[in-house]
Amino acid sequence: EIPKEYLLFGNGASELFLAVVHALKPRNIVIPVPSFYGYEYVAEAAGSHIKYVYLPEETGFRPGRELLQELTADTDMLFVANPNNPTGQLMGREYLQELLEHCRQQGITVVVDECFIEFCESGREQPKFLLGEIGQYENLLLARAFTKSFAMPGVRLGYLVCSNAELREKIRRQLPEWNL
Numbered sequence: 001e002i003p004k005e006y007l008l009f010g011n012g013a014s015e016l017f018l019a020v021v022h023a024l025k026p027r028n029i030v031i032p033v034p035s036f037y038g039y040e041y042v043a044e045a046a047g048s049h050i051k052y053v054y055l056p057e058e059t060g061f062r063p064g065r066e067l068l069q070e071l072t073a074d075t076d077m078l079f080v081a082n083p084n085n086p087t088g089q090l091m092g093r094e095y096l097q098e099l100l101e102h103c104r105q106q107g108i109t110v111v112v113d114e115c116f117i118e119f120c121e122s123g124r125e126q127p128k129f130l131l132g133e134i135g136q137y138e139n140l141l142l143a144r145a146f147t148k149s150f151a152m153p154g155v156r157l158g159y160l161v162c163s164n165a166e167l168r169e170k171i172r173r174q175l176p177e178w179n180l
Contacts, residue, residue: 002131006161008172009180013115013143013158014038017079019174020111020141020160021046023167026076032063034086036113039079051075061087068099073106081113082130083120090120093129100137108139109167115145115158131161138164141171 010016021029021042029043033052043050053070055061061084071078080099083090091099096112103110112130130142145158157180162168 002134002161005165006134006163006168008160008162008168008175010156010158010160010175011180012147012156013113013145013160014042015156015175016143016158016160016171017042017111017113018045019171020109021048021077022174023170024077024109026109028075029077029079030067030070030075030108031079032067032084034061034084035079036081036085039111039113043079048077060089062089063091063095063099068102071099071103071106071108075106075108077109077111078103079111079113081116083116085113085116088116088120096130097133100133100140104137104139109141110137110139111141111143113143115143115148117144118148134161135163138167141167 017038025046026048028051029048030051030053031039033054040050051070053067055063100110134140134142142161143158146152147155147157
């Protein structure tokens, strides 16, 4: 069970992504390619430099060593979708743990977009993994949306899960006063 104070709600995940970059003002953001265009949109809105990491087609565009190698101390933030949008590739538990640990050591904030996780065959177990680990990683922001999971087109309702109270407060201050 996730403590309610870990949650922030917004008008869709996109509003929350924008609040995150405005709150943290990252200089350098890594975005794997192919990926959801919204990450590029919010990075540009924040004036951040974007470093694209092209995922290999031969692995089905699944992130691996090539992404880890590009996540260096000069990286402030990583946006990554699980499953990837548009490829649908799902990152495994071991790789996610390695990625999160690597980013923690480098001081990188990781935004994991799980808006499509419920559509994965293994999605019933996979969500429990990151939600269960959220307290272990103060650098992890987990985004989800009711819009897709509950087939509510036109209803913009997203949420962000974060165990870091200071970070949550910075993000909350970027949202409208009477949000949702």
